[in-house]
Amino acid sequence: MSTVSHQIGWKTAAAIVVSNMIGTGIFTTLGFQLSDITNTFSIFLLWAIGGVLALFGAFCYAELGSHFKGNGGDFIYLKETYHPLFGYLISWISLIIGFSSPVALAALAMSKYLSVFEFSFGNGFAIAAICLVAAALSFSLKTSSRFHNFFTFIKVAFIIVLVILGVGLSGNPQVGNSLNFSNSWKDELLLPAFATSLVFVTYSYTGWNSASYIAGEIKDVQKNLPKSLIIGTVFVTVSYILVNYIMLKHAPADQLAGKEDVMGEAAVNMLGPAFGKIVNIFIALQLIATISGYLWVGSRLTQAFAKETYIWKPLSTGNKKGIPVRAIFAHAVIASIIILTGSFKEIFVYTAFILQLFASLAISTIYFLKKEDRKIFKSNSFYIFPTVFLLFSVYILYFTLIHNPKESMIGLGIVGVGILLYILDRKLSRNTKKETDGSEEG
16 A cells, blocks of 8 residues: 555646646547537537536546545446446456557647658657657656656646637738637537537546546545546636637638647647747647656556456556556557557547446446445535436437447447456456465365
């Protein structure tokens, strides 16, 4: 068990939440949304709904994290509440998709934003960036905290400066903008595209639950876990709406639609090509904190999961400082493989679909907590939070499955592989136990 000297405070925990949330999604997804949704009210509503769902989810995870103490997050909630199979599956999904895919997407986005320079930043650069961040997190908790907090500071400072400049500067009348405050938003709310756009939004908010995975490393968890989750989520929601406003204000829809590096396009219009390149550099730098956050949290979840399995047991080993180095590099290797095997949008959609599905399963465990077990929210009105979250999840998952069947099936196929591995893991574990018991009797 961690001692107080090896634990982190709410500021580092909130930094992990912010760094895990602000990353690939906010700087890439507007282009996908503008292909179908063009009204500014509609786009703001998408991001507001995403923020409310993330906040409601954070309330639920704060309660769950305070009740189920220790590292592991969803793994513990699902295993203890439903069945060990669900704990195994969420850990398998976290290893392959939940934490490795966002690392891959962040690294790909880094190389995309840096492509404005003459040097070719391709998949090799993305994989090298992942390996370097993994190495930086492999020394000690103190070193990891300093590294992570430094790049999170860059992330937060960059967002604040970007918002001040973007809101303060007038739009270029020769270029035009994407702002559309007409009444067409009422019609867009009924489009299937509105629901599928929520997939991109909910992915962009992925990470609101990140601090709950490392509850065992947080001082005074009942006080600091809810504080870090809520402060981090509120800050990100406000930032997301303002950043979208900036991009819409400084670039026309036809310039942004279908593109990934949307912030870079808007930045060039704001203050010219040189400023655009500076913004691209800072977007790439702040994505280092995203990679760091996902490797940090994902490795802890994988370590907790690996301790109770046969196949993944080697990943449970830590170094002398207790850092799960093997798990960190397992995520780094898987992220590198993902980079080499899929397109940005395809990876994005199947990752968002499966993460939404398993976040919903984890949130549903809150209904199994008795009122006297809850440590933060005592009133029964608390159930509004998981109920609203789950209703929107069903809405999002249904339309994603209908309109993106290929990506949804890829995600469900990965779940299917996880079920087979669970059966194999149990069988190998039983055989090993029999052999051990037999040798002891002999």
